[in-house]
Amino acid sequence: MTIELNIPNMACAACCETITKAVMKIDPTATVQANPKTKQVKIETQAAQTAIESAITAAGYQVS
Known part of the structure; x- marks a missing residue:
């Protein structure tokens, strides 16, 4: 499954x-492409989107 998220406070x-x-803590086999210029993250994962969003939020980033 591909998940595309906007992370407004991703800067670098x-x-x-x-x-x-x-x-990767949620899904060690995931592929993550993050672009701080566009604030977009594209994730190939088998994990649930809610679990991925929760992990990113717990790391201190807003997900929109």
């Missing part, structure tokens, strides 16, 4: 890495 490569690590 470190933010992307933090978000990627949060997603």
Whole structure:
């Protein structure tokens, strides 16, 4: 499943890495493409979208 999220407060490569690590805790086989310029994250995962969004929120980022 592909999940595309907007993360308004993702600003840099470190933010992307933090978000990627949060997603990988939920699904270690996930593929994460994060772009701080567009504020978009594209995730290929088998995990539920709600679980992914919760992990990103817990890492300190807003999901919209």
